[in-house]
Amino acid sequence: MKAYFSQVRPKKFLGQHFLTDMDVASRIADTVDACPDIPILEVGPGTGVLTQFLLRKERELSVVEIDRESVPYLHEHFPELAEGIIEADFLRMNLGEVFGGRQFVLTGNYPYNISSQIFFKMLDNKDLIPCCTGMIQKEVAERMAAAPGSKTYGVLSIMVQAWYDVEYLFTVSEHVFNPPPKVKSAVVCLRRNERQSLGCDERLFKRIVKTVFTMRRKMLRNGLRQIVGSDSPLLTDELSSRRPEQLSVEDFIELTNKVSAYEAGK
Numbered sequence: 001m002k003a004y005f006s007q008v009r010p011k012k013f014l015g016q017h018f019l020t021d022m023d024v025a026s027r028i029a030d031t032v033d034a035c036p037d038i039p040i041l042e043v044g045p046g047t048g049v050l051t052q053f054l055l056r057k058e059r060e061l062s063v064v065e066i067d068r069e070s071v072p073y074l075h076e077h078f079p080e081l082a083e084g085i086i087e088a089d090f091l092r093m094n095l096g097e098v099f100g101g102r103q104f105v106l107t108g109n110y111p112y113n114i115s116s117q118i119f120f121k122m123l124d125n126k127d128l129i130p131c132c133t134g135m136i137q138k139e140v141a142e143r144m145a146a147a148p149g150s151k152t153y154g155v156l157s158i159m160v161q162a163w164y165d166v167e168y169l170f171t172v173s174e175h176v177f178n179p180p181p182k183v184k185s186a187v188v189c190l191r192r193n194e195r196q197s198l199g200c201d202e203r204l205f206k207r208i209v210k211t212v213f214t215m216r217r218k219m220l221r222n223g224l225r226q227i228v229g230s231d232s233p234l235l236t237d238e239l240s241s242r243r244p245e246q247l248s249v250e251d252f253i254e255l256t257n258k259v260s261a262y263e264a265g266k
Contacts, residue, residue: 007047007069007073018046018047018049018109018177018178019049019050019109019135019176019177020049020176020177020178021172021176022049024172024176025049025050025052025053025109026053027170027187028050028053028107028109028133028134028135028187029050029053029054029056029057029107030053031107031133031134031169031187031189032054032057032059032105032107032131032133033057034105034131034133034189034191035105035130035131035191037059038059038102038103038104038105038130039059039060039061039062039098039099039102039103039104039105040054040057040059040060040061040062040104040105040107041061041062041063041064041095041098041099041104041105041106041107042054042061042062042063042064042107042108043063043064043090043106043107043108043110043111043118043134044064044065044066044067044090044108044109044110044111045063045065045070045074045108046065046067046070046109047070047073047074047077048063048073048074048077048078049109050107050108050109051063051074051078051081052078054107055078055080055081060084060099061081061084062081062084062085062086062098062099063081063084063085063086064086064087064088064090064093064098065085065086065087065088066087066088066089066090068087071085071087086098090114090118090121091114091117091118091121095121095125095128095129096125096128101128102128103127103128103129103130104128104129105129105130105131105132105133106122106129106131106132106133106134107132107133107134108134108135109134109135110134110135110136112136112137112181115136115137115140116140116156119132119144119156119160120159122190123159123160123163126163126164126192129192130191130192131189131190131191131192132164132189132190133187133188133189133190134187134188135172135185135186135187135188136185136186136188137181137183137184137185137186138171138172138183138184138185138186139152139183140156140186141168141185141186141187141188142168142186143156143157144156144157144160144161144166144188144190145157145166145167145168145188148245148246148247148248148251149245149246150245151245153245154213154216154244154245155209155210155213158209158249158252159206159209160190161249162195162198162205162249163192163193163195164190164191164192164193165190165191165192165193166188166189166190167188167189167190167191168186168188169186169187169188169189170186170187171184171185171186172184172185172186172187198253198256199253199257200253200256200257200260201256201260204256204259204260205252205253205256207227208224208227208252208255208256208259209244209252211223211224211226211227212224212244213244213245215244216243216244216245217243218243219240219241219242219243220239220240220241220242220243220244220247220255221234221235221236221240221241223244224240224255224259227259228259228262228263232262233262234258234259234262237255237258239251239254239255239258
């Protein structure tokens with residue numbers, strides 16, 4: 001079983017923490033089985049600790065790596081990947097070009113400094129990504145999986161759960177990384193739900209969610225006032241008397257439609 005750590009240095013500015021536990025790597029690789037028979041795209045393979053197990057799946061695999069030190073290392077140790085090693089910034093990629101427009105599983109031991117941005121990129125490409133799995137900071141995983149009413153429920157929870165069912169799989173100790181991060185990590189599995197449309201203005205939905213959560217501990221009307229003004233009857237609506245963290249995705253869809261109707265009737 002391969003473990004590669006000597007020739008590539010983890011870089012703080014890239015948020016790199018190389019996994020050193022082969023059992024954990026194998027378990028992460030197995031999460032892609034949630035969506036079998038479609039290609040796999042791994043983000044941030046680093047030294048290929050996870051990659052070696054993904055190759056055993058005998059599925060089409062590409063990896064995207066921005067670290068110039070890692071790329072030649074991957075070519076040397078994984079010649080079987082050939083054209084599947086992509087040197088690029090994942091956040092700037094056109095994901096429709098990776099597998100010729102086909103759907104794929106997104107996975108990885110995600111760089112800590114861009115993990116939330118990776119999931120927003122996933123949402124922008126949700127029709128291409130029926131499954132997203134991998135390892136992130138424990139607190140980010142908890143936020144994504146949080147239910148309404150919990151302290152960790154917020155913008156990321158709502159945006160992700162609008163389109164994906166989120167499963168928190170297991171926690172990973174900080175001691176199985178080089179260098180050890182200051183926080184624990186967690187492995188998650190996201191599967192596209194049956195929703196094909198939000199049934200509301202998606203841009204307004206995002207604006208409302210982001211605006212009201214700037215005052216998450218106050219009644220929703222405090223943030224909503226910034227969108228509809230101080231004289232709107234929506235400020236006396238039942239939903240507006242609750243705190244943002246108490247509203248489900250469906251509640252925010254309902255609220256968005258009420259705001260749309262109010263704006264149209266002005």
